[in-house]
Amino acid sequence: MATTKTETQNLSLKRESPLNRLRKEWAGVLILLLLAAFPFLFAWFSGTSVTDGPSRFWQGLMITFFIMAVYAMSYDLLIGYTGILSFGHAAFFGGGAYTMALWLTHAVPVISSRYRITLPGGANITEVVLFVAGILLVVLVVTLLGLLFSAASARVRGVYFAMISLAMAEALHILSKATDFVRWTGADEGLHGVPVPAWINPTQNRLLFYFVALAFALIMYLLVRRIVDSPAGRVFVAIRENESRVRMIGYNPVVFRSIAFVTAAVIAGLAGALFSLWNMSATPTMTGAIMTINALIMTILGGIGTLVGPILGAGLMQIVGQFFYQWFGPRWPLVFGLIFIALVIFLPYGVIGTWRQKRYAWKRAIQKMFGKG
Amino acid sequence: MTVEGEILLEARSLRKEFGGLVAVDDVNIQIRERTLHSIIGPNGAGKTTLFNLLSGMMRPTRGQVYYRGRDITNLPPHRIAHLGIGRSFQITNIFPNLTVLENIRLAAQALGKDNFRLFRPAGSFRQYEEKAYAVVKRVGLQGREFDLALNLPHGDKRKLELGIMLAGEPQLLLLDEPTAGMSSEQVPALLEIIHSIMADGDKTIVLVEHRMDMVMSISDRITVMHQGQILAEGTPQEIARNQTVQSAYLGELYGDLAADLEDKDGQR
């Protein structure tokens, strides 16, 4: 729906000049630049090659982080913004991952061995076309999943829905590991060695994949930010606050919940698809309850109902988890769990939420100290 | 006194049963355009339930509701809202964690055509924001626009409740005990708002209220409900004099209200 005119408009409430915007968002831009430069900075500081060894590994870690951040963000769209407690988010992520992996493993080779799609000039673009088709397929599949979930959510509420969603995801999980489909899905082991097209293959060109993932995360972040800030996004929040009242002022919550579900599903599904490309695999873990729980943990850790929160949560979990593993060995989840519990008890609004609150308090304290700054 | 107009809303043998309990018992009622029509009655008479039926919150067991001649009996509440019927609630029903402005803005946006714009910031739709500001001013919440609704004192919450309804620019307003839980000091301000709504000239109000002095002074018509049925209907004076009403609802304490009213009317 967005016209060119609106595209140039600001994301925040008031219209501002681009310069002004940049000033407001300097922190974000800086972080983005840092992330973009990260592979080179890391290689430079550690004195290693950008494409090998530890650099490569850290790029990998960051790629996972980017993907998980998007995934957590999509979850927050449901739980934080629309107030839907869903325990089935893995279905979207795993659904996306499996769709992509199955498509690349079983459909693409067959199709590309039979057909060739060329540009008028003669360039062979079969691979690209099929890849794009794969993405569209992912979107289609997870949209259907999202609609299924929202249909259920129209009928049952609260913890009952949480349980239903858990069950629906579990059903998908069971399908993904059912031996009946072992020829296609690899059952328990999952699909490995998915033939990812060379131009986006993470083992062949890790650095490129890093930027793809970064761009993906950025685009998704901007997209979600837009959605959250859009008229519809505001209605999501209203539904979270008081659904019956939303209906009484003239919105149809079923429709808006469906929108929320489908958007969250598509974003999570795309994250899943990218994850399957990144790992060149699709495994039952990706559809399992742990995957949902991860989303929940990342979201709450960072701060529910914010966009930066889930991203930060994903970062904490991926990056800090890595360090913990190094420091504490295989029992690191013990330490992580303890810290985690302490955080939940003492930082009730997540890292970001608490920071925002405190920031306000600090500001006031400072104002007080200097007699109204 | 305002001119009575066309029939705006009509209920025909409307009935609602909860299990064995008949909360609304074959009620026929007509609301005329541009009137302030009060519904009074003892607790449990079925006033709130009647509102729930009229606004689509509940489905009647039987009977119809017509709005401007159109059958709206089984329409979902959001459709009814789109037809221009707004309601406020006896128990405050707002969006607690949103700002006052956002509460009202949402209501203003609801009936516009931009709800499904997913990729344009809500802030860029100035018209809704402007409307919201106007409503804030109208209900007297200036200066609190950016407070979270849950932090408002009770009286202000009641005002916000009203503001949410007003922002939808309904033609027909169903107000369920707007003064509930307000202290007497705050009531005049609310009366002021109601008067100003009526002064717009094109609004119709249905009011449920227990504060008799208020009801008597501002209503054009009063319907008295009792045990789900309509006990009496008429002008305030008629009602105040009605013996049945006195015994069923008003009691002795207000026996002298009728006399009181005669003077007041003169002043108005």
Place this chain on the structure above:
Amino acid sequence: MGNDNILEVESIHTFIGQFHILEGVSLQVPRSSITVLLGRNGAGKTTTLKSILGLTPPRHGVVRFDGQEIQGKPAYEIAAMGIGYVPEHRAIFRNLSVAENLKIAERKKGDLDRKADFIFSLFPDLKRLYRLPGNHLSGGQQQMLAVARALVADNQLLLIDEPSEGLAPILIEQMMETIRNLSATTTVLLVEQNFIMASQLAENYYILDDGKTVHQGKMADLVQDKELIHRMLGTAVRSGGAG
């Protein structure tokens, strides 16, 4: 002192969070009487009741019930000593049936059976609604239930917070009647903004302002003192009705 006052409150100070809400409230409630607590919105009336009951325990000061110091005891112990509470805004249990709402207030087995007739005689409506869940009651019915609930156990003292709120005029009268009857056996400490009601019921009054008791005396005297009424209670007085 001693035995003729069932409740004595001596200069209590109560905090909610960091806010110093009560700054020295003192009350004496004689046995088998109705004492009313008056004051503007936000004066601290509700907080006083809650402080007596231990829901917001006072930091300083003494609360004596039946001669025993009770400040600092947990609320459930205080209540169990024989204090019934009808909170403002009813606070009935929405997901419990009317029957359960009453049953839960039992302190001894069989309390409800003993009191059922008495309660139904006061509020015949409740008999009809007995099996309904609390959230299906209309506003006024909930208020009746809240009062009924406080009557189930044998209480020596009832703390009633704004019982007339949201009641139809005729019910306000009934409620007054009920409370008057109760005071024959139980002591009542009433918070009421409806001055008509308060003045007709109570023998003694206390006026709170800004967390302090500022006036006290016999109701009969207060009714004469229009100026004081106006100063302390604002317009609350005139707007009679269900105000």
Place this chain on the structure above:
Amino acid sequence: VQQVTPTAEPTQPPAPTQAPPPTQAPTKAPEPVQTEEPVVELGPVLKIGQIGQLSGALALYGLQQTRGFELGLEYASGGKTDEAGRYIIANRPVEVLVRDDEGNPEKAVQLARELIEKDGVEIIQGPSSSASAAALTTVALENKIILMVDPAASAFITGQYFNPYVFRTSRTNYDDVLVIAKYLVENVGSKFAHIGIDNAFGRGSGAALAYAVAQYGGEVIADIYAPLETTDFTPYIQQAMDSGADCLFLTWAGTGYVTLFQQLGDLGALDQMQVATGFGDNASFAAVYGAAVGQIGLNVYHYTAANTEINKWLTEKHLEKYNEPPDLFTAGGMASALALAAALEKTGGDASGDAMIPALEGLKFEGPKGTYYIRPEDHVCLQPMNILKLVDINPPLDDKGRPTYKFFETVYVTKYDELAVPCTLTGEYESRCGDLPRP
């Protein structure tokens, strides 16, 4: 086949997630005359990543694997270490980085990538679970790094999941069944039922069983798979009993094994038909095989069955270090180390995949079980297998109070080239099979 506890060695916690403590090895190695040797400049450290399952159902296998591997390095290096205590193979000090994949293929892949990219590992050894092994084959291919599989046993690893970088010293499902199939068909009956884990290991075994019994005129009439985490086997056992088979072949691993066996007994399946399975690890014997004394079964490795010098050395060292004799997969871990060492010597320390492939293909080496041969075509490692007779489930302790686990009488030990393990390669690699037997 497994159970249950790290028997009797409270002082040595099986927490082998770090490389073996460098200080302890040199003192215990058969002390060479290190100082007198001419000082040769050592090559760069060779890091080997070892992935095993150190928690969960197969945790004991991971432990055996890591111990065996370390002892294998010690043996191959002749106990020669550098000053940090690393064994020196082909003039390169070898450092082993052990990781726990929890039996989760995804985790295995992650760990492998991390080992390769971050830690600079040049060879991957392991894992315990066939599912993980299957997943790891792709990592080997991606990075052109040798994956030396042991103890994961699925035939699929060198079948449908094969690529040239995948090697194994573990036996395949075919070894398991071929060794016993003839005996079963001739002595028990021709109708078989199979209960297997629902994963690559179990399914591989199902395929192998069908192939093997068919060779002797038998037939699998019920092929049943249960999820690894199954706790109630009743329906599966019921199905097997309903099938009317003469013999029930079990393919199970991990803790559920005890449960399965117990329930087989409880539900009367043991009375109704003969049950055949591999004899598992030492600790589980009392719990599992109580009712099986006198039975004949197959076995991958038992220290009492192998009559070789290396095995003697292994047993001694193991007793000395861990206070108990080596277990089911200790030999496998050791064989992996020996095979890698032999190949490394051949390449002169070049561990890159492309150098190692020719060195490993067709490699014949002596290991704890005897002679092993890595088939060049499909990298299957042909090796001796045991047929044992269970005679005693509560053997006495030795004079130092250590368990002896002398359960068996050896019936027969095959030579490495005795079992005609078929070549199961598929797709683009199918042609590699040449004239090897095909299933």
Place this chain on the structure above:
Amino acid sequence: MLGVVGYTSMGQTAFVRTTLSGLTLGALFFMVAAGLTLIFGLMDVLNFAHGAMFMLGAYLGWQFFTNPTFLFGLAPLILALLAPLFGWLFARLEIPEALQKSAPSLLGLAGVVVVFLAVRGLDILDLAKTAMVATMTAADPLAEATPQEALSIFWLRTAGMFIAGALLAMATSRPGDKTRTVHTDQVRRALIGAGVLLVFTIVATLFREAAPRAVLLWDANLRFFAALLVGALLGAGIGGAIEVTLIRPLYVRPIYQVIVTLGLAYVLREVIQLLWQPLAYQMSRPPLFSQPGKAENIFEWFRTNSVTVDVLGVTFPSYRLFIILLGVLMLVALALLMNYTRLGMIIRAGVQDRQMVEALGINVQRVFTLVFMLGAGLAALGGIGAAPFIPVQPNMGDAFQLQAFIVVVIGGMGSYGGAAIGALLLGLARAFGDYLALKYSLSPAIAEASTVIIMAIVLLVRPAGLFGRKE
């Protein structure tokens, strides 16, 4: 009806056996779900640590049954640390205004440091390992129930723990909290409580070596039933501690309860792996259910205690009948409790408005804690009851937890009868599903999905579950 169809199409043996198997599964599901109907169904706490409690119960019971050295060795230390229960002892302490803010965290930190110092050098892990090794049937548990540490040193540790407990008590006494006062009565009660605790600690310290030996000399059957009790009681105790420290502050933030219990499940699992290593164990059945042979019927079993019983012509393990019995007993106990006490009502009311319930003279906080303890205790009891049947391992509770959630939801929140029926339904569906799936060459996964599908259907038809109260 279905039964008849199944009976005729499956044949008697298969039908009876599958039914019995379904009943066992149902009983297992119910054992986990029973506690969950209280915690999740009544208190609305989405307790994701419930499966962990099941697992914990199994470990504790198993350890007690086979060799309780470890448990007794740890008991004095844990008892000594319980002082914070009496935190209000210090509530009257006047602390300088300036210190009030930082005092709790400083004291808490000091407490943690002292705990650390007290257990430093004490090889709890080693203690666990000795006890664990002794559980291997080959070895003689009595021989392994050895003294751990000279009393003279151990006293210091206990004292250290006591000091730590006192520090933590001070920290939790909320110094300077103006919204709180403490009546003299309370202080007196706290003093008595603390005294009793001290006595217990001393007794536990003195008997920490003798006790395990004594227990090991008991008859194994007695030890087994004691293990059931001990597992359940310890489970309840741990549940209580969890409720007080982690759940209670979060009743106002339900989603965070989910999160905290998730984290807790994580932590418990890791602690277990730290203490007992990440392995799986098999608990042996008590002699009552393990004599070789087969009883012709139940009555004969009373005489023979044989491992299997003939039920309607089918050989079936006697222990599994015991599991079914245990499930039924739990149901009866729960039914009695819920019908003859006002617990259910109080909790439902308390969830909505705690203050009001308190104003009625009910100690809500204690009721909540009790109910949580009861729920956790039931889960633990289920765990130890199941331990001789399924492997004892760190994630043994996870699958059951999911099933239990489904059971509670199918049955309707807060309805124990519904939970029982739900459990039965799922158990039978699972057993027959597995049977039929195998019969038609489908994977058992399909049968696994049936539970999920049953739930979806039930909820779509009756959004509040079979016996749920409608909101």
